[in-house]
Amino acid sequence: MQSHGATVTRSPQEITPAGEEIRAWNASRLYRWLLVAPIAFIGLFFLWPIMSVIHRSFVDPVPGLGNYERVLFAGPYLKSLWITLQTAAIVTVLCLVIAYPVAYVMARARGNLFALMTAMVVTSLWTSVVIRSYAWMVVFQRRGVLNQALVATGITEHPVNFLPGTLAVNVGMVHIMLPFMILPLLANMRSIDRSLVLAAGVMGASPWAAFRRVFLPLSIPGISAGSALVFMMSLGFFITPSLLGGPRHMMAAVMIEQQANRLLDWGLAAALSSVLLLLTVSIYLLYLRVVRHAEGGFAHAR
Amino acid sequence: MASSRQCKVTRRTALAGLGATGMALAMPGILRAQSSQLVMATGGGKLDDAYRTTIFNPWKEGYGGIDVITTSNEGARLKAMVEQNNVEWDLIQGPAEELVVYAREGLLEPIDFSGIDRDKMIEGSMHEHFVLTDLAAHHIAWNTDNISGEGPGDWSALFNLDGRISLWKKPFQTLEVALLADGVSPAELYPLDIDRALASLDNVSDKVLWWDTGAQGAQMLIDGEVDAGSTWNGRVHEPRKAGAPVDFHFNQAVLVSDAWAVPAGAPNKEKALELLAYALSAEAQAAFAKAIPYGPVNTDAEALLDEEVKADLPKLDGSSVMLDVDYWADHSAEATERFNNWLLG
Amino acid sequence: MPAEITMPLRYRIFNMLLLGVAWAILVYLVLPQFIILPLSFSNQSYLSFPPSGWSTEWYVRIAENPAWSQAAWNSLAIGIPTAFLSMVFGTLAALAVARGGLGRAGLTAAFIVAPMMLPHVILAIGLYPMMLWLGLLNSHAAAIVGHTVIGIPLVFITVNAALSRYNLALELAAMTLGANPWQTFWKVTFPMIRTGVVIGGILAFATSFDELMLALFLTGAGTRTLPRLIWEQMNDYLTPTIAAAATLIFAFTLLLLIIVSILQARSGRVESHG
Numbered sequence: 024m025q026s027h028g029a030t031v032t033r034s035p036q037e038i039t040p041a042g043e044e045i046r047a048w049n050a051s052r053l054y055r056w057l058l059v060a061p062i063a064f065i066g067l068f069f070l071w072p073i074m075s076v077i078h079r080s081f082v083d084p085v086p087g088l089g090n091y092e093r094v095l096f097a098g099p100y101l102k103s104l105w106i107t108l109q110t111a112a113i114v115t116v117l118c119l120v121i122a123y124p125v126a127y128v129m130a131r132a133r134g135n136l137f138a139l140m141t142a143m144v145v146t147s148l149w150t151s152v153v154i155r156s157y158a159w160m161v162v163f164q165r166r167g168v169l170n171q172a173l174v175a176t177g178i179t180e181h182p183v184n185f186l187p188g189t190l191a192v193n194v195g196m197v198h199i200m201l202p203f204m205i206l207p208l209l210a211n212m213r214s215i216d217r218s219l220v221l222a223a224g225v226m227g228a229s230p231w232a233a234f235r236r237v238f239l240p241l242s243i244p245g246i247s248a249g250s251a252l253v254f255m256m257s258l259g260f261f262i263t264p265s266l267l268g269g270p271r272h273m274m275a276a277v278m279i280e281q282q283a284n285r286l287l288d289w290g291l292a293a294a295l296s297s298v299l300l301l302l303t304v305s306i307y308l309l310y311l312r313v314v315r316h317a318e319g320g321f322a323h324a325r
Numbered sequence: 326m327a328s329s330r331q332c333k334v335t336r337r338t339a340l341a342g343l344g345a346t347g348m349a350l351a352m353p354g355i356l357r358a359q360s361s362q363l364v365m366a367t368g369g370g371k372l373d374d375a376y377r378t379t380i381f382n383p384w385k386e387g388y389g390g391i392d393v394i395t396t397s398n399e400g401a402r403l404k405a406m407v408e409q410n411n412v413e414w415d416l417i418q419g420p421a422e423e424l425v426v427y428a429r430e431g432l433l434e435p436i437d438f439s440g441i442d443r444d445k446m447i448e449g450s451m452h453e454h455f456v457l458t459d460l461a462a463h464h465i466a467w468n469t470d471n472i473s474g475e476g477p478g479d480w481s482a483l484f485n486l487d488g489r490i491s492l493w494k495k496p497f498q499t500l501e502v503a504l505l506a507d508g509v510s511p512a513e514l515y516p517l518d519i520d521r522a523l524a525s526l527d528n529v530s531d532k533v534l535w536w537d538t539g540a541q542g543a544q545m546l547i548d549g550e551v552d553a554g555s556t557w558n559g560r561v562h563e564p565r566k567a568g569a570p571v572d573f574h575f576n577q578a579v580l581v582s583d584a585w586a587v588p589a590g591a592p593n594k595e596k597a598l599e600l601l602a603y604a605l606s607a608e609a610q611a612a613f614a615k616a617i618p619y620g621p622v623n624t625d626a627e628a629l630l631d632e633e634v635k636a637d638l639p640k641l642d643g644s645s646v647m648l649d650v651d652y653w654a655d656h657s658a659e660a661t662e663r664f665n666n667w668l669l670g
Numbered sequence: 671m672p673a674e675i676t677m678p679l680r681y682r683i684f685n686m687l688l689l690g691v692a693w694a695i696l697v698y699l700v701l702p703q704f705i706i707l708p709l710s711f712s713n714q715s716y717l718s719f720p721p722s723g724w725s726t727e728w729y730v731r732i733a734e735n736p737a738w739s740q741a742a743w744n745s746l747a748i749g750i751p752t753a754f755l756s757m758v759f760g761t762l763a764a765l766a767v768a769r770g771g772l773g774r775a776g777l778t779a780a781f782i783v784a785p786m787m788l789p790h791v792i793l794a795i796g797l798y799p800m801m802l803w804l805g806l807l808n809s810h811a812a813a814i815v816g817h818t819v820i821g822i823p824l825v826f827i828t829v830n831a832a833l834s835r836y837n838l839a840l841e842l843a844a845m846t847l848g849a850n851p852w853q854t855f856w857k858v859t860f861p862m863i864r865t866g867v868v869i870g871g872i873l874a875f876a877t878s879f880d881e882l883m884l885a886l887f888l889t890g891a892g893t894r895t896l897p898r899l900i901w902e903q904m905n906d907y908l909t910p911t912i913a914a915a916a917t918l919i920f921a922f923t924l925l926l927l928i929i930v931s932i933l934q935a936r937s938g939r940v941e942s943h944g
Contacts, residue, residue: 050841051771053851058766061759061782061822069785069819072796099665106669121695128692138931140696142924147699148876149923150706151900154916157544157908158702161709161719164550168705168719184489186550187534201699203873207828210865214832230681248831252824252873255786265537270494270530270668276789278665280883283791284401285423286658287430296792303787304780311776364891369902396891397902401791405798405887411807413890540908547716564716 076289077297083290090294100278100295104302107275110264111257114196118204118253119246121197126208126245130215148202156195156266163191163267192268196260203256204249211245240318247314251307258303275299363391363596365416366398371559371617372418372583376604379612384603391596400427403588407432412590415597421457421584422497425654428454434587434594440602449647450622455586458604459619462639463498463581463648466546466561466573467553476553479577480506483553484529491545491554492526494535496664497653499526501579501646502555511577511646519660523667535668546571557581558639562618578645583619614638703920710913717908728914738915740892741899747810748885748895749878752817756874759818760825761867765859767826768833769841779830783823793819794887801888808890816888817878824877825870832866833859 080090094100129140147155162168163185170182185191215238223233261280264272275295283292367373373395381393398419404427406412417424417433427433433454443451450457465483467476477483483490484506493499500522504514507525526533534551536542543560545551547569558578561571585604587597603609607625614621614630620638621627627635641647653660705719710728712721732738763782767775785793793816801812844858845851882897889895894902896919900912 050845050851050854051769054766054768055770055772056766057762058770058772058778061763061766061826062778064759065782065785065819065822068797068800068815069793070781072793072800073788074796075799076792076796098662099669102669103665124688125692125695128689134935135931138927138934142927143696143700145872145927146703146920146923148872149879149919150702150916151880151897151912151919153897153900153904154706154912155702157717158705158709160544160550161548161705161717162701164548166549198699198702201695202876206869206873207831207866210828210869211831213865214862244831248827251783252786252827255783255823258787259789262537265494266541270533270535271670273665273669276791279789280791281661281665283795284399285426286661287400287404287426287432288658289401289404289795292792296788300784300788304784307780307783307787308776311779368905370905372905373902394891397886397894397898399886401795402798402887405795409799409802411802413808538904540904544717544908547718567715569714569716569718 076293078293079289080291080293080297083293090290091298093291094294094298099273100275100298103273103275103278104295104299106271106273107258107260107299108302108306110196110260110272110274111254113193114200114257114260115204115250115254117193117197118200119250122201122204122208122249123246126205126212129205129209130212131217144202144205147198152199153262155198156263159191159195159198159263160186160266163188163194187267187269187272189268192264192272195263195267196257199263200253200257203252207248207252208242208245211242211248215241243314243318247310247317251310255303255307258299361391363393363415363593363600364413365393365395365418365600366403366414367395367418368398368583369395371563375613375616376418379616380600380604380609383609383612384600388599388603391600393600403427403432404430407589410590412588412592414588415591415593416585416600417588418458418583418585420497421455421582421650422648422653422657424455424584424586425452425650426657428452428586429654432589434589434591436587436601437598440598441605445607445623445625446605447622447624447641450582452584452650455584456601456605457582457584457622459583459610459613459622460580460639460641461582461619462558462575462578462645463493463502463555464558464573464575464578464639465553466556466571468546468549468551469570469572471549471552476572476574478574481508483555484525486532486553488552489532489534489550490529491534491536491542491551491556492529493542493555494537494668496660497657498579498581498648499555500660500664501648505577505579505646511644514646515649515652517652517656517660519663523663526667543571558618558637562637575639576644578639580639580641580645580647582622582648582650584650703917706913706916706920710910710917712910712913715909717910717913721910728910729918731911732914732918737894737899741894741896742919744810744889744893745879745896748813748817748889749875751810751814752821752878753871753875755814755818756821756825757867757871760822760870760874761829761863763822764826764829764833764863768830769838779826782826785819786823790820790881790883794884797884798887807888808893810889810893812888813878813885813893813895816884817874817881820881820884821874821877824873825867828870828873829863829866832863 081088129137132140164170165182165184169185173179174182219241220233220237223237224230228236259276260274261276264274265277279292279295282288282295367376376395385391385393396414398417400419400423403414403417406414424433435453436456438451465477465480471488477486480502492502500517500519501514503522503525504517505511507521534545534554536545539557539560542554542556543564546554546556546561547564549570556573558573558575561573565571565573585601587594587601591597605623607623607629610621610623610626611629613619614626615634618637620640639645708721709717709719711724711726712718713723713725713727714721766772767779767782772778797812797816798807801807801815806812806815841854841858844854849857880897882901885895885898889898896915900915904912
């Protein structure tokens with residue numbers, strides 16, 4: 024590891040009397056060196072190629088801001104960006120609400136039970152998104168499994184048109200993203216020391232108060248990780264909204280693919296992508312602040 | 326960029342990383358030097374299978390033993406290959422309205438027609454940069470469980486149907502369908518009146534289910550999710566034969582075509598053109614039409630087909646209309662933008 | 671546990687409800703498999719549910735067509751190195767950002783996760799000339815590089831979540847007690863983030879295993895992956911073949927998980943005896 028090289032060259036002014044501080048300080052210097060390899064990799068295989076594509080948005084077909092004008096002021100592009108962000112946000116919230124209790128229960132489970140639960144999450148993750156989306160079509164269609172059940176039990180007299188619809192598309196999208204929320208939550212919750220929660224109980228806190236004051240704050244890193252993953256993965260939704268959603272579920276990824284792969288207008292595709300990237304990076308930075316604030320806030324409450 | 330240098334790097338990496346057979350599969354470029362192989366980019370699936378059994382294999386046996394390997398025909402990859410002077414494909418197949426866009430982008434070689442008997446080909450099938458190789462239909466189909474008896478007779482009947490209908494979520498072909506439904510005669514269809522087409526779609530937008538992929542469109546009809554709708558005949562022909570509750574007719578069909586072209590800078594142009602000429606021969610065209618119900622573009626092929634097969638083939642008659650690829654060459658971008666804008670309401 | 675025995679009734683009811691909800695959601699996760707499984711044994715050439723009769727024809731077809739096993743092999747040969755590289759790079763980056771005391775930690779984090787926010791087709795267009803130049807085009811390596819770029823953020827985020835400030839105190843304690851950075855990492859830090867690393871790796875593998883666009887651009891006819899093959903096969907109309915393929919992948923995963931859990935149980939027993 025290149026980090027070892029960093030410790031050897033230690034300049035004198037770094038040595039301060041406070042032993043613990045200097046260790047921490049040196050450790051963080053060491054840790055900073057770890058960034059070299061990943062940054063080099065991402066710089067080389069992401070930043071460089073992406074820059075070369077985004078460059079096109081300013082020169083293809085003619086130099087200027089024409090592509091950005093088209094994206095921002097005309098046509099369906101801004102609308103689809105808005106729909107994309109909206110969809111990602113809805114899926115994230117739904118996933119969080121649904122995943123939290125599952126992860127909570129899984130984090131307590133042990134042995135074969137835990138293995139079974141993990142298997143259920145992971146096998147769903149391993150099944151092709153395209154195939155899963157078609158499976159949901161089978162569930163939700165007019166003569167589908169759900170409608171058969173509804174009519175047979177007399178809940179509805181006639182089959183309901185679930186397709187295309189909000190319910191079907193959200194069930195399909197949440198299904199795909201749920202493991203991306205459950206697993207980070209699980210990783211976090213299993214590292215939470217349950218004795219802290221028990222201790223709160225012993226000290227007279229009701230289970231609900233112990234959960235709210237101790238467990239929930241400690242699970243914030245898991246919540247923030249899962250939410251960030253799901254939100255960003257959801258930006259790339261492609262086939263599921265087209266199979267289960269209506270015409271208004273036209274995601275930015277679909278439009279970018281259309282421009283890049285069918286119409287071969289790489290300038291416009293690149294402009295649309297860079298606007299999407301700029302928007303989502305801003306959202307992410309804002310989000311990091313909020314999360315830090317939330318963690319800090321809970322830390323004080325403790 | 327000197328291609329010889331790249332080739333060397335490729336070979337070294339390949340030898341280091343892969344076994345001999347893996348290399349042969351992974352690096353078509355190496356085998357191409359031996360000229361025993363052509364690479365063709367296709368849409369895959371049944372079409373690919375039909376090309377293999379009715380065109381590639383007979384051509385290999387009869388004309389010089391060259392294998393054809395196929396790969397996926399992504400347009401953006403073609404553009405990247407041409408830009409980088411690294412064209413790996415000798416031929417590309419795709420919907421004509423897409424290939425015409427590629428031609429405008431300069432991604433296709435002008436075709437040398439010297440090996441092709443142009444007089445035998447139906448009108449409008451030979452273009453400077455690509456050749457139509459079949460006639461498929463974008464037509465009306467219906468679910469026979471939902472609709473007993475005859476389905477909607479024409480597009481306007483489909484649009485007036487009391488029930489749910491399906492349409493393709495693309496401007497190509499769908500705008501044509503919308504105008505035909507609104508009473509525009511086939512002769513006056515082009516240039517498309519996009520405003521009128523979108524207004525016609527406005528009338529049905531509440532009952533339309535939009536399909537994105539052909540497989541999805543066929544599945545909607547088979548499942549009875551919609552009562553009737555538009556589809557391509559290749560997608561419902563076999564399911565109907567296998568007993569799926571779906572039926573269709575070709576009245577007012579929009580005839581669409583697969584086209585073949587040679588990418589600009591293709592490594593084996595001559596061989597590619599030889600294969601193209603064979604694909605257009607009466608014998609190959611007839612064999613292909615038997616494998617997959619797309620009509621031949623070579624008029625001599627008709628004589629080689631029996632009535633039973635011919636009944637299933639789309640053809641240009643008084644009611645059908647041929648997709649105007651030149652119109653789409655000029656208007657794809659604009660129509661797509663307006664159509665998507667309309668979809669998003 | 672005594673604390674649970676003394677719990678009031680309403681909390682026990684709540685607990686049972688919670689358990690019920692959790693299981694319902696887990697069943698929801700595997701539900702599509704119950705659709706896919708019968709479809710894969712259908713005797714019809716088109717998809718209809720429930721099937722009118724049964725047949726194993728589609729499995730025979732997969733077995734007879736070498737393209738499927740070739741694609742499965744390619745997907746594994748790309749997915750496993752992708753998961754490994756993502757785990758290494760993602761963990762390094764997470765450690766650096768969480769512990770490096772960087773002035774612009776937020777921006778650095780955004781840079782590392784940015785590949786997740788971009789449609790893959792754009793990355794594919796950008797990577798194509800580069801892979802060509804490196805002579806990697808159509809090799810597994812090209813797809814591994816592309817998939818690692820989108821896999822790193824997954825590991826970065828899951829590991830970052832495990833590196834809370836609470837853990838930092840333990841690290842500092844270890845170092846104060848004289849452990850060197852290397853020992854501190856392996857003895858203190860890594861055990862705390864291990865689950866995060868593994869989960870990030872699982873997510874990276876799953877993403878690579880189902881990725882289409884980069885595969886279409888960077889792999890060739892001989893290195894095509896399962897999603898690419900499924901994509902090519904699905905072009906006309908749906909046949910039960912893809913359902914059979916999905917079922918085989920499911921069965922394989924299940925088998926793998928069973929083996930892992932048996933091995934874990936065994937090693938657990940050995941540890942407790944030792």
